[in-house]
Amino acid sequence: MSTPLPTIRPHKGRGAASNPVGRFEKTQAVAEDDGWYQEEDLSRPKTETREELARSVISRNDSPDIGFDQALNPYRGCEHGCIYCYARPSHGYLNLSPGLDFETKLFAKTNLAETLRGELAKKNYTCKPINIGSNTDPYQPIEKTWRLTRAALALLNECHHPCTIVTKNALIERDLDILAPMAERNLVQVFVSINSLDNKLASKLEPRASAPHRRLQAVKALHDAGVPVGVLVAPIIPALNEKDVEGIIERAAANGANSIGYTCVRLPHELKQLFREWLDLHYPDRAAHIISLIQQMNGGKDYDSNFATRMRGQGIFADIIRKRVQVASRKAGLHRTWDTVLDTSQFAPPRIHSPQGELF
Known part of the structure; x- marks a missing residue:
C-alpha cells in the first residue's frame, strides 16, 4: 500500500515551509512517493554556501521611492529566512x-573587495553613498565566517567613501572599530530593521535574525560608539505586527536612534504564495483577514508595483499607519530616515594593487 506524502509543515529555524518553482522555470517537479522519503530528515534543511566570482558588485537604481542610488550586496540569498522578504523572487x-532555497542555498561573492576596489578606482566613477544590504542582509549568520561585509567596509574606510547599512542582526557590533572612525568623518549611517517587539512572533517571521530586544541593544551600542543609527519599522503587516508600531518607535528613541522610517509589507511574484502558506501554518485564524487588509492597501490586489504607493500602501488603513508613525515619531523627537547627508568630498580613489609593486 502506498504511503501518503508528507504534508507541508514548518521547519524549525526556517521561514518558508516549501520550495515552489520559480516563475522563470519551464518545467515543474511533482513529488511522488517512492517509498524512501520517510528515511530522509526533511525537518532541518541545511545551509549551503557557494562561492561566486562577481564581475561587478555596485548596482544602481533610479527608483524615486528609494533613498539611495548605489547599492552593494555581499551575498545572494539570506539565512535570516524572513518570510516577507521582497528579495526572495530574485533567487529565480x-x-x-x-x-527554502532562498534561505538555505546561499552565494558569497568572495572577490567582493577586489572587484569593489576596481570599480571605485575607475576614472569616470562618481562618488555617491553606497547602501550595503539593500537586497539581502550583509550581517546574516554566514558573515561570521566569510567576513565580506567587513572587507567592504575596510576598503570604504580606506578611501573615505560614504555608505549606509541596513541590517536586522546585532553582528554589526563586531565592526564598530571601523564604523566609529567613519562616523567621525560623517561617512556612515546605519539603519536597524525592527518590526515587532514580540519574540515569539519574530521567531516565526524572521527565524534566524537577531531577536528584537537584541537589535535594540545593537542600536544603543552603535549610538554609544558615535555611529548615527536609525530604526526601520519594516515591514508593517496589518493585524499581525502593526500593534507594536508606537512601542518600537518609543524604544528606538530610548536607545539612541536618531531617525525612523517604515514600509508596509510587499508581496511581489512568488511571495504571494509563500506568505499565504506561512499564514495558514502559523496564524490560520486570521489569515484571511490579514490578506484582506493587505489587498485593501494595494488597490484590491496582493501587490501594486506603483512607485508612488508600493512602499506605504494606499487607502484608509495605510493612512492610519502613516499618521500613527508620524505622531509617534514627533512625540519621540525623531526625524525621517534618509534625511542625513553624508560627506562625499573626502573620497580618494583607491590604488589598484599591481604585481609589479609600487614605484612611487
Whole structure:
C-alpha cells in the first residue's frame, strides 16, 4: 500500500515551509512517493554556501521611492529566512526557488573587495553613498565566517567613501572599530530593521535574525560608539505586527536612534504564495483577514508595483499607519530616515594593487 506524502509543515529555524518553482522555470517537479522519503530528515534543511566570482558588485537604481542610488550586496540569498522578504523572487534568476532555497542555498561573492576596489578606482566613477544590504542582509549568520561585509567596509574606510547599512542582526557590533572612525568623518549611517517587539512572533517571521530586544541593544551600542543609527519599522503587516508600531518607535528613541522610517509589507511574484502558506501554518485564524487588509492597501490586489504607493500602501488603513508613525515619531523627537547627508568630498580613489609593486 502506498504511503501518503508528507504534508507541508514548518521547519524549525526556517521561514518558508516549501520550495515552489520559480516563475522563470519551464518545467515543474511533482513529488511522488517512492517509498524512501520517510528515511530522509526533511525537518532541518541545511545551509549551503557557494562561492561566486562577481564581475561587478555596485548596482544602481533610479527608483524615486528609494533613498539611495548605489547599492552593494555581499551575498545572494539570506539565512535570516524572513518570510516577507521582497528579495526572495530574485533567487529565480539563479534557477532556484524563492522558498527554502532562498534561505538555505546561499552565494558569497568572495572577490567582493577586489572587484569593489576596481570599480571605485575607475576614472569616470562618481562618488555617491553606497547602501550595503539593500537586497539581502550583509550581517546574516554566514558573515561570521566569510567576513565580506567587513572587507567592504575596510576598503570604504580606506578611501573615505560614504555608505549606509541596513541590517536586522546585532553582528554589526563586531565592526564598530571601523564604523566609529567613519562616523567621525560623517561617512556612515546605519539603519536597524525592527518590526515587532514580540519574540515569539519574530521567531516565526524572521527565524534566524537577531531577536528584537537584541537589535535594540545593537542600536544603543552603535549610538554609544558615535555611529548615527536609525530604526526601520519594516515591514508593517496589518493585524499581525502593526500593534507594536508606537512601542518600537518609543524604544528606538530610548536607545539612541536618531531617525525612523517604515514600509508596509510587499508581496511581489512568488511571495504571494509563500506568505499565504506561512499564514495558514502559523496564524490560520486570521489569515484571511490579514490578506484582506493587505489587498485593501494595494488597490484590491496582493501587490501594486506603483512607485508612488508600493512602499506605504494606499487607502484608509495605510493612512492610519502613516499618521500613527508620524505622531509617534514627533512625540519621540525623531526625524525621517534618509534625511542625513553624508560627506562625499573626502573620497580618494583607491590604488589598484599591481604585481609589479609600487614605484612611487
